[in-house]
Amino acid sequence: MEKTRENIPEKGAAVQKDMENYAIIPYIPGGLLDPVTLRKLADVAEKYQVKHLKVTSEHRIGFYGIREDQIGPILEELEMEPGGFTGKCVRGVKFCIGNTSCKKAYQNTLELGLKIDENFHKTPTPDKVKISLSGCPNSCAESKVRDIGIIGTPKGWRYLVGGTCGLQVKEGKVLAKNLSDEEVLDLTTEILDYYKKIDFKKRLGYLIENEGFETFKEEVLKK
Numbered sequence: 445m446e447k448t449r450e451n452i453p454e455k456g457a458a459v460q461k462d463m464e465n466y467a468i469i470p471y472i473p474g475g476l477l478d479p480v481t482l483r484k485l486a487d488v489a490e491k492y493q494v495k496h497l498k499v500t501s502e503h504r505i506g507f508y509g510i511r512e513d514q515i516g517p518i519l520e521e522l523e524m525e526p527g528g529f530t531g532k533c534v535r536g537v538k539f540c541i542g543n544t545s546c547k548k549a550y551q552n553t554l555e556l557g558l559k560i561d562e563n564f565h566k567t568p569t570p571d572k573v574k575i576s577l578s579g580c581p582n583s584c585a586e587s588k589v590r591d592i593g594i595i596g597t598p599k600g601w602r603y604l605v606g607g608t609c610g611l612q613v614k615e616g617k618v619l620a621k622n623l624s625d626e627e628v629l630d631l632t633t634e635i636l637d638y639y640k641k642i643d644f645k646k647r648l649g650y651l652i653e654n655e656g657f658e659t660f661k662e663e664v665l666k667k
C-alpha cells in the first residue's frame with residue numbers, strides 16, 4: 445500500500461509515524477470522567493483492538509494506531525466528537541481539580557473551565573489556542589505556559605497571555621488581575637475576537653511579540 449496519508453483535521457485524526465495508521469483523541473470536556481464513560485472507552489478500545497490508549501498531556505485519552513476506516517465508527521460508538529488534532533481553533537480547555545478538592549486552591553477551576561470550554565472550544569482562530577486554568581499559583585495545569593493561562597488567587601483570577609511550552613519555553617505575561625468568572629469570559633471573548641480580526645497566522649505569543657505587549661493590552665482591554 446502506498447503510504448501517502450495526511451492528518452484529517454475535520455475528523456481530529458493525526459497520521460502516525462508509519463504514515464498509515466491514525467491517532468484520535470475523543471473530546472472529553474476538561475478530561476472529566478465517570479465510571480460509565482471510562483468503561484465505554486475501554487470497551488470500544490477493546491472491540492477495535494486499539495494498539496495504545498494513552499492519557500495525554502491535555503488530560504484526554506488518546507487512541508493510537510487505528511485504521512482510517514475505524515475513526516468514524518469509534519467516535520460514533522463512543523458518542524463523542526473529535527477532541528484533538530483539530531487544526532487552527534481553540535483546543536479543549538485544560539484545568540486542575542481546583543477548590544472542589546485541592547486544599548491549596550483559591551478558585552473553582554471546574555466550573556469556570558467547563559464554561560470556557562463550552563463557550564470557546566473549536567472557535568476558529570488564526571493558529572491554535574491552548575487555554576488552561578489552575579486553582580492556585582502552583583500552576584499544576586501548566587497555565588503559565590499556555591496561550592491563555594488563568595490562575596486562581598485569593599482575590600480572583602490572574603490572566604496570562606502568550607505563554608508556550610514548545611521548542612522555546614516562554615512564560616505568559618500578566619494581562620489582568622483579580623478578575624471574576626464573568627470578567628474572564630469577557631476578556632477571553634475580546635482576545636479571541638481581536639486575534640481573529642488581526643488574522644495573524646502564528647500563535648498568540650508571536651502576535652504579542654510582534655505588536656508589543658502594551659499595545660496588545662490596550663487593544664484587548666479598551667472596552
Ligand code: SF4
Nearest residue numbers: 540546549579580584
Ligand atoms: S494548581 Fe493549585 S489548586 Fe490546582 S491542583 Fe495544583 S496545587 Fe491544587
